[in-house]
Amino acid sequence: MAAEQRRLLEQLMGDQFANLNTSKTADLTLSSPQSCRSYLCGTCPHDLFTNTKQDLGPCPKFHAENLKVEYDALSKSEKENMGFEFDYSRDMQRHIGQCDGRIDAAQRRLEKTPDEIRRTGVLLRTISDLSRTIEAGLLEIRVLGENGSVNLAASEFFKVRTARAAKEQAEIDLKALSDTSGPSGHQKLQVCDVCGAYLSRLDNDRRLADHFYGKMHLGYAQMRRTLHKDNLMSLVREMMIGEEEMEGIAVEVAEEAEEEEDGD
Ligand SMILES: [Zn+2]
Ligand SMILES: [Zn+2]
Numbered sequence: 001m002a003a004e005q006r007r008l009l010e011q012l013m014g015d016q017f018a019n020l021n022t023s024k025t026a027d028l029t030l031s032s033p034q035s036c037r038s039y040l041c042g043t044c045p046h047d048l049f050t051n052t053k054q055d056l057g058p059c060p061k062f063h064a065e066n067l068k069v070e071y072d073a074l075s076k077s078e079k080e081n082m083g084f085e086f087d088y089s090r091d092m093q094r095h096i097g098q099c100d101g102r103i104d105a106a107q108r109r110l111e112k113t114p115d116e117i118r119r120t121g122v123l124l125r126t127i128s129d130l131s132r133t134i135e136a137g138l139l140e141i142r143v144l145g146e147n148g149s150v151n152l153a154a155s156e157f158f159k160v161r162t163a164r165a166a167k168e169q170a171e172i173d174l175k176a177l178s179d180t181s182g183p184s185g186h187q188k189l190q191v192c193d194v195c196g197a198y199l200s201r202l203d204n205d206r207r208l209a210d211h212f213y214g215k216m217h218l219g220y221a222q223m224r225r226t227l228h229k230d231n232l233m234s235l236v237r238e239m240m241i242g243e244e245e246m247e248g249i250a251v252e253v254a255e256e257a258e259e260e261e262d263g264d
Contacts, residue, residue: 028064030071030082036061040071041088042226045095048219054195056095089230092223099220102196110189116177123174130167134160195220 028035036059038044046059071079079085112120137160144153188201195217199208211217 028062028067030067032062034062035067036063037084037087038091039063040068041084043222045091045219045223048222049216052214052216052219053197054099054216054219085230089227092227096220096223096227099196103191103193106191106196106198110191120174120177123170123177126170127167127174130163130170133163134167137163192217194224 030040036044039047039059039061044059044063046056047063049055071082071084074082137156141153141156141160144150144156189198190201191197192199192211197211197216199211203211
Protein backbone atom coordinates (compact mmCIF):
# COMPACT_ATOMS: atom_id res chain seq x y z
CA MET A 1 0.00 0.00 0.00
CA ALA A 2 1.36 3.39 -0.89
CA ALA A 3 2.43 5.54 2.06
CA GLU A 4 -0.06 8.23 1.11
CA GLN A 5 -3.03 5.82 1.08
CA ARG A 6 -1.96 4.34 4.38
CA ARG A 7 -1.79 7.72 6.02
CA LEU A 8 -5.26 8.53 4.73
CA LEU A 9 -6.62 5.22 6.01
CA GLU A 10 -5.00 5.79 9.38
CA GLN A 11 -6.70 9.16 9.66
CA LEU A 12 -10.10 7.77 8.65
CA MET A 13 -10.06 4.61 10.71
CA GLY A 14 -7.90 5.53 13.68
CA ASP A 15 -7.59 2.62 16.14
CA GLN A 16 -9.28 0.18 13.82
CA PHE A 17 -6.46 0.61 11.33
CA ALA A 18 -3.89 0.14 14.07
CA ASN A 19 -5.58 -3.16 14.95
CA LEU A 20 -5.63 -4.12 11.30
CA ASN A 21 -1.90 -3.42 11.26
CA THR A 22 -1.20 -5.62 14.26
CA SER A 23 -3.13 -8.54 12.86
CA LYS A 24 -1.29 -8.07 9.58
CA THR A 25 2.15 -7.96 11.18
CA ALA A 26 1.34 -11.10 13.17
CA ASP A 27 1.15 -13.03 9.88
CA LEU A 28 4.49 -11.73 8.65
CA THR A 29 7.65 -13.80 8.66
CA LEU A 30 11.25 -12.58 8.32
CA SER A 31 11.28 -13.23 4.59
CA SER A 32 7.92 -11.49 3.89
CA PRO A 33 8.50 -8.81 1.28
CA GLN A 34 6.04 -6.54 3.15
CA SER A 35 8.33 -6.48 6.17
CA CYS A 36 10.68 -3.46 6.27
CA ARG A 37 14.26 -4.70 6.06
CA SER A 38 15.80 -1.40 7.06
CA TYR A 39 13.81 -1.58 10.30
CA LEU A 40 15.00 -5.15 10.90
CA CYS A 41 18.68 -4.31 10.32
CA GLY A 42 18.83 -0.94 12.00
CA THR A 43 16.71 2.19 11.70
CA CYS A 44 14.19 2.74 8.94
CA PRO A 45 14.81 6.15 7.29
CA HIS A 46 11.07 6.83 7.58
CA ASP A 47 11.47 6.87 11.38
CA LEU A 48 14.38 9.32 11.38
CA PHE A 49 12.73 12.50 10.18
CA THR A 50 9.22 12.55 11.65
CA ASN A 51 7.95 16.12 12.09
CA THR A 52 10.95 17.68 10.35
CA LYS A 53 11.19 19.39 6.97
CA GLN A 54 12.36 16.06 5.55
CA ASP A 55 9.49 14.00 7.02
CA LEU A 56 9.24 10.97 4.72
CA GLY A 57 5.80 9.99 5.97
CA PRO A 58 5.05 6.54 7.34
CA CYS A 59 7.03 3.61 5.95
CA PRO A 60 5.10 1.75 3.21
CA LYS A 61 6.25 -1.54 4.76
CA PHE A 62 5.56 -3.04 8.16
CA HIS A 63 7.74 -2.61 11.23
CA ALA A 64 7.13 -5.75 13.30
CA GLU A 65 8.91 -5.70 16.64
CA ASN A 66 8.77 -9.48 17.09
CA LEU A 67 10.54 -9.97 13.75
CA LYS A 68 13.25 -7.49 14.73
CA VAL A 69 13.87 -9.53 17.90
CA GLU A 70 13.94 -12.70 15.77
CA TYR A 71 16.38 -11.15 13.30
CA ASP A 72 18.67 -9.82 16.05
CA ALA A 73 18.91 -13.35 17.47
CA LEU A 74 20.21 -14.79 14.19
CA SER A 75 23.89 -15.66 13.86
CA LYS A 76 26.16 -13.57 11.67
CA SER A 77 26.24 -16.11 8.86
CA GLU A 78 22.46 -16.57 8.97
CA LYS A 79 22.07 -12.80 8.66
CA GLU A 80 24.50 -12.74 5.75
CA ASN A 81 22.52 -15.44 3.98
CA MET A 82 19.35 -13.37 4.22
CA GLY A 83 21.06 -10.44 2.50
CA PHE A 84 18.94 -7.84 4.31
CA GLU A 85 21.98 -5.71 5.13
CA PHE A 86 22.48 -5.19 1.42
CA ASP A 87 18.90 -3.94 1.04
CA TYR A 88 19.38 -1.71 4.07
CA SER A 89 22.56 -0.21 2.57
CA ARG A 90 20.78 0.38 -0.71
CA ASP A 91 17.87 2.08 1.07
CA MET A 92 20.22 4.37 2.98
CA GLN A 93 22.25 5.05 -0.15
CA ARG A 94 19.09 6.17 -1.95
CA HIS A 95 18.15 8.64 0.79
CA ILE A 96 21.70 9.94 1.10
CA GLY A 97 21.84 10.32 -2.70
CA GLN A 98 18.68 12.44 -2.60
CA CYS A 99 20.12 14.49 0.27
CA ASP A 100 23.36 15.04 -1.70
CA GLY A 101 21.26 16.24 -4.63
CA ARG A 102 19.57 18.78 -2.36
CA ILE A 103 22.96 19.90 -1.00
CA ASP A 104 24.22 20.51 -4.57
CA ALA A 105 21.07 22.45 -5.49
CA ALA A 106 21.29 24.57 -2.33
CA GLN A 107 24.96 25.24 -3.04
CA ARG A 108 24.15 26.35 -6.57
CA ARG A 109 21.46 28.68 -5.25
CA LEU A 110 24.11 30.40 -3.12
CA GLU A 111 26.24 31.04 -6.16
CA LYS A 112 25.45 33.84 -8.61
CA THR A 113 22.18 33.53 -10.54
CA PRO A 114 22.30 33.80 -14.37
CA ASP A 115 20.72 37.25 -14.11
CA GLU A 116 23.39 38.38 -11.65
CA ILE A 117 26.10 37.07 -13.97
CA ARG A 118 24.53 38.96 -16.91
CA ARG A 119 24.23 42.22 -14.96
CA THR A 120 27.82 41.91 -13.75
CA GLY A 121 28.97 41.42 -17.37
CA VAL A 122 27.04 44.49 -18.57
CA LEU A 123 28.49 46.67 -15.81
CA LEU A 124 32.07 45.49 -16.47
CA ARG A 125 31.69 46.27 -20.18
CA THR A 126 30.18 49.70 -19.43
CA ILE A 127 33.09 50.56 -17.13
CA SER A 128 35.69 49.50 -19.68
CA ASP A 129 33.90 51.44 -22.51
CA LEU A 130 33.71 54.59 -20.38
CA SER A 131 37.41 54.30 -19.45
CA ARG A 132 38.27 54.28 -23.13
CA THR A 133 35.97 57.27 -23.80
CA ILE A 134 37.62 59.22 -20.97
CA GLU A 135 41.15 58.41 -22.16
CA ALA A 136 40.38 59.39 -25.75
CA GLY A 137 38.60 62.54 -24.53
CA LEU A 138 41.59 63.68 -22.47
CA LEU A 139 43.90 63.21 -25.44
CA GLU A 140 41.48 65.17 -27.63
CA ILE A 141 41.36 68.05 -25.10
CA ARG A 142 45.17 68.26 -25.08
CA VAL A 143 45.37 68.37 -28.88
CA LEU A 144 42.55 70.94 -29.11
CA GLY A 145 44.19 73.04 -26.39
CA GLU A 146 47.52 72.99 -28.20
CA ASN A 147 45.75 74.10 -31.37
CA GLY A 148 44.01 76.91 -29.52
CA SER A 149 40.48 75.56 -30.09
CA VAL A 150 39.32 76.56 -26.62
CA ASN A 151 35.56 76.22 -27.25
CA LEU A 152 35.89 72.71 -28.69
CA ALA A 153 38.22 71.73 -25.85
CA ALA A 154 35.66 72.99 -23.30
CA SER A 155 32.83 70.93 -24.82
CA GLU A 156 35.10 67.87 -24.95
CA PHE A 157 35.95 68.45 -21.30
CA PHE A 158 32.23 68.46 -20.47
CA LYS A 159 31.81 65.07 -22.24
CA VAL A 160 34.73 63.62 -20.28
CA ARG A 161 33.24 64.84 -17.00
CA THR A 162 29.89 63.17 -17.82
CA ALA A 163 31.68 59.92 -18.71
CA ARG A 164 33.60 60.02 -15.45
CA ALA A 165 30.41 60.40 -13.40
CA ALA A 166 28.78 57.52 -15.33
CA LYS A 167 31.83 55.33 -14.72
CA GLU A 168 31.80 56.08 -10.98
CA GLN A 169 28.11 55.17 -10.83
CA ALA A 170 28.73 51.89 -12.70
CA GLU A 171 31.50 51.05 -10.24
CA ILE A 172 29.17 51.70 -7.29
CA ASP A 173 26.49 49.47 -8.91
CA LEU A 174 29.04 46.70 -9.50
CA LYS A 175 30.16 46.76 -5.88
CA ALA A 176 26.53 46.67 -4.66
CA LEU A 177 25.81 43.73 -6.97
CA SER A 178 28.77 41.68 -5.79
CA ASP A 179 27.92 42.48 -2.16
CA THR A 180 24.38 41.17 -2.48
CA SER A 181 24.91 38.23 -4.83
CA GLY A 182 26.97 35.08 -4.74
CA PRO A 183 28.46 33.41 -1.67
CA SER A 184 29.37 36.72 -0.03
CA GLY A 185 25.73 37.84 -0.08
CA HIS A 186 22.57 36.05 1.08
CA GLN A 187 23.20 36.86 4.76
CA LYS A 188 26.46 34.89 4.74
CA LEU A 189 24.71 31.58 4.24
CA GLN A 190 26.35 28.22 3.82
CA VAL A 191 24.95 24.76 3.21
CA CYS A 192 25.30 22.03 5.83
CA ASP A 193 27.19 19.23 4.08
CA VAL A 194 25.47 16.57 6.18
CA CYS A 195 21.77 17.42 5.87
CA GLY A 196 21.60 20.21 3.26
CA ALA A 197 20.07 22.88 5.53
CA TYR A 198 21.16 26.50 5.19
CA LEU A 199 23.34 27.70 8.04
CA SER A 200 24.15 31.33 8.68
CA ARG A 201 27.76 32.11 9.41
CA LEU A 202 26.41 34.84 11.66
CA ASP A 203 24.54 32.33 13.87
CA ASN A 204 25.71 32.11 17.45
CA ASP A 205 26.95 28.86 18.99
CA ARG A 206 23.60 28.10 20.55
CA ARG A 207 21.74 28.26 17.26
CA LEU A 208 24.40 26.14 15.56
CA ALA A 209 24.16 23.59 18.39
CA ASP A 210 20.38 23.53 17.90
CA HIS A 211 21.03 22.59 14.30
CA PHE A 212 23.70 19.98 14.90
CA TYR A 213 21.58 18.30 17.60
CA GLY A 214 18.39 18.62 15.58
CA LYS A 215 16.48 15.57 14.37
CA MET A 216 17.10 16.15 10.67
CA HIS A 217 20.86 16.69 10.97
CA LEU A 218 21.30 13.76 13.36
CA GLY A 219 19.18 11.51 11.12
CA TYR A 220 21.41 12.05 8.10
CA ALA A 221 24.56 11.94 10.22
CA GLN A 222 23.47 8.54 11.57
CA MET A 223 22.69 7.17 8.10
CA ARG A 224 26.00 8.41 6.70
CA ARG A 225 27.88 6.87 9.62
CA THR A 226 26.13 3.50 9.29
CA LEU A 227 26.66 3.41 5.55
CA HIS A 228 30.31 4.40 5.93
CA LYS A 229 30.83 1.62 8.46
CA ASP A 230 29.07 -0.89 6.17
CA ASN A 231 31.24 0.16 3.24
CA LEU A 232 34.37 -0.24 5.33
CA MET A 233 33.24 -3.67 6.48
CA SER A 234 32.55 -4.87 2.95
CA LEU A 235 35.92 -3.50 1.85
CA VAL A 236 37.60 -5.46 4.63
CA ARG A 237 35.58 -8.54 3.64
CA GLU A 238 36.62 -8.12 0.00
CA MET A 239 40.23 -7.83 1.03
CA MET A 240 39.91 -10.98 3.13
CA ILE A 241 38.33 -12.87 0.25
CA GLY A 242 41.17 -11.59 -1.90
CA GLU A 243 43.69 -13.00 0.54
CA GLU A 244 41.95 -16.38 0.64
CA GLU A 245 41.91 -16.48 -3.15
CA MET A 246 45.57 -15.59 -3.28
CA GLU A 247 46.35 -18.35 -0.83
CA GLY A 248 44.37 -20.73 -3.03
CA ILE A 249 46.33 -19.64 -6.09
CA ALA A 250 49.62 -20.02 -4.18
CA VAL A 251 48.69 -23.58 -3.20
CA GLU A 252 47.73 -24.41 -6.79
CA VAL A 253 51.01 -23.03 -8.13
CA ALA A 254 52.98 -25.00 -5.53
CA GLU A 255 51.09 -28.17 -6.42
CA GLU A 256 51.70 -27.68 -10.14
CA ALA A 257 55.39 -27.11 -9.51
CA GLU A 258 55.53 -30.31 -7.49
CA GLU A 259 53.80 -32.23 -10.29
CA GLU A 260 56.31 -30.87 -12.80
CA GLU A 261 59.19 -31.92 -10.58
CA ASP A 262 57.70 -35.40 -10.29
CA GLY A 263 57.40 -35.58 -14.08
CA ASP A 264 61.11 -34.82 -14.59
ZN1 LIG B 1 10.42 0.99 7.25
ZN1 LIG C 1 22.93 19.71 9.13
